[in-house]
Amino acid sequence: xxxxxxxxxxxxxxxxxxxxxxxxxxxxxxxxxxxxxxxxxxxxxxxxxxxxxxxxxxxxxxxxxxxxxxxxxxxxxxxxxxxxxxxxxxxxxxxxxxxxxxxxxxxxxxxxxxxxxxxxxxxxxxxxxxxxxxxxxxxxxxxxxxxxxxxxxxxxxxxxxxxxxxxxxxxxxxxxxxxxxxxxx
Numbered sequence: 304x305x306x307x308x309x310x311x312x313x314x315x316x317x318x319x320x321x322x323x324x325x326x327x328x329x330x331x332x333x334x335x336x337x338x339x340x341x342x343x344x345x346x347x348x349x350x351x352x353x354x355x356x357x358x359x360x361x362x363x364x365x366x367x368x369x370x371x372x373x374x375x376x377x378x379x380x381x382x383x384x385x386x387x388x389x390x391x392x393x394x395x396x397x398x399x400x401x402x403x404x405x406x407x408x409x410x411x412x413x414x415x416x417x418x419x420x421x422x423x424x425x426x427x428x429x430x431x432x433x434x435x436x437x438x439x440x441x442x443x444x445x446x447x448x449x450x451x452x453x454x455x456x457x458x459x460x461x462x463x464x465x466x467x468x469x470x471x472x473x474x475x476x477x478x479x480x481x482x483x484x485x486x487x488x
Contacts, residue, residue, distance in 0.1 A: 306373055312357025314375055316387055325350055326389045327357055328377050347389035362407040374414060376407040382416060393431040397424065408460040410467040417441060417457040417472065
């Protein structure tokens, strides 16, 4: 199987060249509320009912050691851990609903999510609980302009494969020719 994400806000599961499942995270967060109450929620949709104004999926990760679970990160305030059947297992949300996730990475135990509030949120993959917040993460990962303003957002995150507490952030910094890479420990 192959799993792909798209700018139209969908995730497709492919088998032998055919899309066997289409997933689209919800626009409203009622799904998150029902998930927190122990109810099952599916993000699988009928292809004729695709939502037109859905945020793009910018990151899609297979969970290390668990090929049947994926992390879907749309450009919104909630990321979703789902199985390949489309059932939501965990939801990771910012406390500020106006915030959106720009970049993400996942280890076998935690999810790192860089947000538009300049913070990097670290969630437990098992419980969905917020473990730690690195404040000013985006600000400290981008360079300063002449007037001490930062104009870049985090474009990508990656963790060290053997030391998951070591994190690297890449920004689309317009003041540098090739952006900026910052390593965090």
